[in-house]
Amino acid sequence: MLTSKRLILAHFWLAFAAFAGALLLGEWQMFIRSPLHAWISNPEWYYRSVTGHGTAMAYVLPTLVAMGFGYFITEAALKRPLIGRAWAWVGFGLAVVGTITAVIPVALGAASVLYTFYPPLVGNPFYYIGVVLVVVGSWIWVALMSVNLYRWKKDNPGAAVPLAMFANVAGSYLWAWTSVGAAIELLFQILPVALGLRTTIDAGLARVFFSWTLHAIVYFWLMPTYIAYYTIVPRAIGGRLYSDSMGRLSFILFLVVAMPIGVHHLFMDPQVGGGFKFLHSVFTALVALPTLLTVFTICASVEIAARLRGGRGALGWIRALPWRNPMMLAIAFSFVMLGFGGAGGLINMSYQLDAVIHNTQWITGHFHLIFGGAIVIMYFAIAYDVWPHLTGRALECHGLIRAQLWTWFIGMMVLTFPWHWVGILGMPRRMAYYDYTDPALAPQANWVIMSVIGGAILVLSGILFLAVLIRGHRAPQIDPGPYRFSVAVHQPRRVPVALNSYGLWLSLMVGLTLVNYGFPILHLLTTPGTDVPAITVGAQK
Amino acid sequence: MTHDHEPHGEGAQRAERIERRWATLSVGIVALLIVMAAFAGIHQATMPQPVLETADPRTLHIAGEFTEANLGSSLEPDGSVMVRAIGQQYSFTPACIVVPVGTPIAFRATSADVVHGFLIDGTNVNVMLVPGYVSTIATRFETTGERHMPCHEFCGTGHEGMWGRIRVVDKATFQEMATRHRRLSCVDQ
Ligand code: HEM
Ligand SMILES: [Cu+2]
Ligand SMILES: [Cu+2]
Secondary structure: OOOOHHHHHHHHHHHHHHHHHHHHHHHHHHHHOOOOOOOOOOOHHHHHHHHHHHHHHHHHHHHHHHHHHHHHHHHHHHOOOOOOHHHHHHHHHHHHHHHHHHHHHHHOOOOOOOOOOOOOEEOOHHHHHHHHHHHHHHHHHHHHHHHHHHHHHHHOOOOOOOHHHHHHHHHHHHHHHHHHHHHHHHHHHHHHHHOOOOOEEOHHHHHHHHHHHHHHHHHHHHHHHHHHHHHOHHHHOOOOEOOHHHHHHHHHHHHHHOOOOHHHHHOOOOOOOHHHHHHHHHHHHHOHHHHHHHHHHHHHHHHHHHHHOOOOOOOHHHHHOOOOOHHHHHHHHHHHHHHHHHHHHHHHHOHHHHHHHOOEHHHHHHHHHHHHHHHHHHHHHHHHHHHHHHHOEOOOOHHHHHHHHHHHHHHHHHHHHHHHHHHHOOOEOOOOOOOOOOOOOHHHHHHHHHHHHHHHHHHHHHHHHHHHHHHHHHOOEOOOOOOOOOOEOOOOOOOOHHHOOOHHHHHHHHHHHHHHHHHHHHHHHHOOOOOEEOEEOOOOO | OOOOOOOOOHHHHHHHHHHHHHHHHHHHHHHHHHHHHHHHHHHOOOOOOOOOOEEOOOOOOOOOOOOHHHOEEEEOOOOOEEEEEEEEOOEEEOOEEEEEOOOEEEEEEEEOOOOEEEEOOOOOOEEEEOOEEOEEEEEEOOOOEEEEEEOOOOOOOOHHHOEEEEEEEOHHHHHHHHHHOOOEOHHHO
């Protein structure tokens, strides 16, 4: 029952167009800062590029994928047309206008502040306005998800909300609350300065507000991926979901504990005290819980698929898995990258270990592996899975799809392993140039070259990805039939209220955030003398 | 979980048992991680700074502890060394810090303009310099030699050029320098 195909395709295409452009910028950056390239005569170009790459990859791509996939789930899981489609187009329009508004000053070099826009560096106001517009567009999506679920529940009293929709709406609430931190920072701190209304800003407070967004945004990025793990993968590889309740529990846990932990990004900052750093560190450990539960449930679901195909033995069943099925490859690669990335994450989590790698290239390597690797490879898998339902055409080039997934996996490994290593060697992040003739930096040179090679493989893989999708628009027409999500081994008709609604969990999410952030924010607001002069980026000193 | 669906078979009960065991194990793993973090926090020297201190970047050079004449390393009465430094686009002052080996060192640093990073290669010294606030960190160097001290946060178009150095000298050399100057940097050697 898909009636908003054009809407959904528009979201996916905007996301993937931004992704393609940013991918090229990423590889250009890696090349520029490698020993293969001499001093870049104007380093400003590098920061311009990182701003564009980061903004497109961190804000535009995941937001648009979540929105498009969210509309898809609404229609496919609730089996009825989207309510408020006109509003959805308004949200999409805001995202397009916002993206363009932000890209222009970045391209002109008037807003090279990087996607984290740490004040008191301040760039052209249109950059921030553009980002705000994208976020406001996504808030319309949040409202629509909520309305659609509400109406469905009214028409189906007492029925279990399909897991895909339950997770999707949880993700939208998480995003709504997460984005509030950066929104406050942008609207009340940065924009007044960028527009010339104020000349000073509290840089420490701004970092606290940004950390509010910066951590849970990561879970917003991975929501579509986790939804695919639970509700697409088991069906696509011919198995069953091991447990529907475990899925609900995981998404609820994300909602509650993803938020109040962002201060771990400020472990090395002077404006937050040691006590709150420890508190956030404890909560950060808790957020491993939903992932551990997910790993178990998905592995068990995959095992079910193997046993249904005749697999035997304690580990022998692994051979019986449908390895030529693209979804099987995607989930396997995603889990391997999640495993390595998760191990790295445990290191970032503790204050003492973080001191070794904070803001080194380890960090950029880490989030490329988790985000660009484990998460984005499932965005590809989602696109492959839904494309025939959106275009009404077959997506039959399985060989090409497998090649794309393999190259993305290999490319990510080759890109990020050396990247982590040079971080441990002490290479600072976000620099346009490194003097590899210095004996202390010389050992890093060859590793960075390896990363350049990994990036080139990723660019190739990105081209294959677009080629598959474009071919999908030209393939012979088919009737893909109704879209199906995974069925659980014990598919519930009713579930306890706590696993079917959000009231309790949302109040916990908001309450915990206020507890964990309230004091640090109030403390800074009431400490005199924390405002400092803003400094315009690009202005000559 | 007590759902009202198809009658629970033996399989469903077994599945739930396994699931619960795994959930317990997961909670155990997380608890262990928290205990480890708490243990490391209590027993190790590198701890986040306890209190918040402010410093106005507009008046750093005129008054207070970060005036130019007061920057650099000083030998304290208790034998430890205090290092005061500032970061600005795109250098540190002092650009080369000198400290003695095997001595407790306390850093106090801040920024005169935007956010900078302060990292000493091959050590656990790693803090952010946020304008308006004072960052403090304590450490001790066990070997002599020179290390890089790059800024690791984007601070503007000259960020890639913001590399300071730190020179760890033997105690006698440092003592001798300290008799000649009140505040030391590499140029005093
Ligand atoms: C889907 C894939 C990717 C995603 C989601 C992604 C995301 C990001 C983000 C958010 C940043 C901003 C980092 C910051 O400002 O600290 C970034 C920076 C960067 N990315 Fe990517 N990226 C991807 C692919 C690539 C590829 C293929 C390359 C090339 C080899 C690459 C190279 C870089 C480089 C060199 C930086 C600058 C890091 C720094 O200077 O600290 N990225 N990326
Ligand atoms: Cu985080
Ligand atoms: Cu810098």
